[in-house]
Amino acid sequence: MAHYTVNGKLKQRSTKIPIAGGMVAGGMYKGVFIKKSAAKGKAQEVANEMEKVARGLTPVAIAIQNAGVDIRQELPSIRSFLEHHEEDVKGRLAVATYRNTKVAVQRLLDYLGDASDKPIDTLKIGTLREWVKTLARDYRSGTIRNYLASLSPAFEEAARSEILVRNPFDGVKPPPERPGDKLRRDPFSLDDIRKLIRELPPEWSSAVRCSYELGGQRLGDILALKWENVDFLRGIVTISTEKTGRHMVIPLKSSFRQWLESEHAARTPKPKDYLHPNLACRRSRNNALSTEFSTIVRLLGITDYEPRQHAGKRRNMSNKTFHSIRATVATLLHLHAVDPSIARAIVGHDSAAIHEVYVKPNLDQLLSNMERLDPLDLPTYHAAGN
Template structure:
């Protein structure tokens, strides 16, 4: 049974108890309770604040302020702490379990409130502060999507304290994701959830992230069934533009003449980014945060002039309809809408506007529930610009700067030289 002892030159009670080691021997453990043998009469302002934060009524605090704690009450409380510690050690509980047992004694033992928040409460609080930390809108949306998938997996367990989420649960969550999404998506979603747990670890709310040690799936780089992305030919671009409404046509052309900018950046392009006087368009890419100043070539200026006539002087966005759609639901709906036009043009064989069984009939070889990518999409405009500029003889470093790729290795994956350019290159070889 646990007992208390005193130490010279220390004002606190020490809890002592025996624990059984794996070797078979017994070991005596001594821990300071931080409870004074002779409590100081009254309460300090700091102690009163801690008691209020812990939920104690003001009348009780007033009594303690006047009377304080007696030596007998302090010894009784110290014995309670010692018994709790001994029970936890004998049951081989983790630090998290001990933290839960000691939650009623937090003020007396540690002076802080160590109550662990619920999963739902902590995730909501953390994500609500992302925008104040300067995170981009797209990043906040990714965190929200990961949260919703995690909550859907947990069900009622989302209201449990965070320290009740086990590594086994996290592994099951990862396997659940792996059955529905590609490897890259599984890694992104799982790492976002782990990142929110790690934030709680850094603040001392948890002793470790429950996702630590979970093995993530590996991407099969040699997958022969993987569809390679490519750029549009001029004829394909004309077929797409024929099926675009006025706003989509402007978005496609703006993407091309701005150097192959991504769907979200084109959809959210603002009129205040267009500098008519200097003849440039200034934008910050959402994915990389890269600041770009793109010269306004005559073709781009003509497209923007037409849009200005349609939008009017009070418009904020160059493409207001699609900007609103992007703000509400991200790039998913916009991408599906554009891919639907590609399907109507006969450029892809899967219509993303179909859902459920109708979509599965088009893809009999699908791997489980995972979404199959088409070889053409709005992102293919980046491949198109990179390839056309290289075919035109533009210096590779300049092409990389125009498209906005962070490295030559990334840029190399976007280059698909045409047959004519390849033939001209081969003609430069000497005859032997």
């Protein structure tokens, strides 16, 4: 990379000279082979000519002739760089994470407008901070944090590769949370779970049952389950979680195993078939299933949550979602005094701190456990009267 200052501004351009040497462009129709030992020297020659052109000291045509390499190649535009990043992470990220990355890329490109066609070194921290301020009018702090987390790694890699001097996202932070930004996630009661299984449409009912019986696994992981993941001979289900890549081997409770065997016998599926084929197919096309589930829960009268109206485009979120099954399982394991390390292994939490967030006993559960405190056995106290 060539770095130089013109009119007080730092410029950076790729010399296109391979670090390890090799064939480089030597004009329109011929190439020049540069050995590794000579690559740095040739790169310096090209950089010197670039600086002369930038300062207006040498016409481009003469600079090309002097350097022996076409120096007119520029850095990629912000748009092409981000689109390349989006394509590069496709298939390597979880479905939801990749979808968030696509949205983040589009949000930034929309904000930049025509400026997105300028070289990536024109994207500055000040521009990004203004973008965050604009987003803050419409979106939650957590949503903006996800956008920054999706985009920053690409520019960090560019900085490590010396394509950029620094990552422009360094020092760009999401706004502080506002009242109503933090989402409530309440667990379902056991009666709620039973009602959902009884009254939901068949595949949703099955998904709820599978999540609960398999330790509160996430919706995406439940919908990714295929019959080949179920080993009736060994009595286990294997899951590779989308969010963390954690490989889990979950034993089948006897009653749940019997139910799965009856489902398998009734459907006679192939090993590659999904346990929930319709929902799995719909999930591959959109990300509205979580919202659909929460809507159904409200229609069944299970949540007492009243959605609040927010400014901008912040969505109204229910306090009971499919993810609440995870909190239900974590809470019940805690109340049944299951060893914390065993409970974390069942649910699939990597740390005690994360696990504790999901343990949310209700008032009745708190009272029943408070009753276990030894009584004081004091005489009844009567306030002195007048």
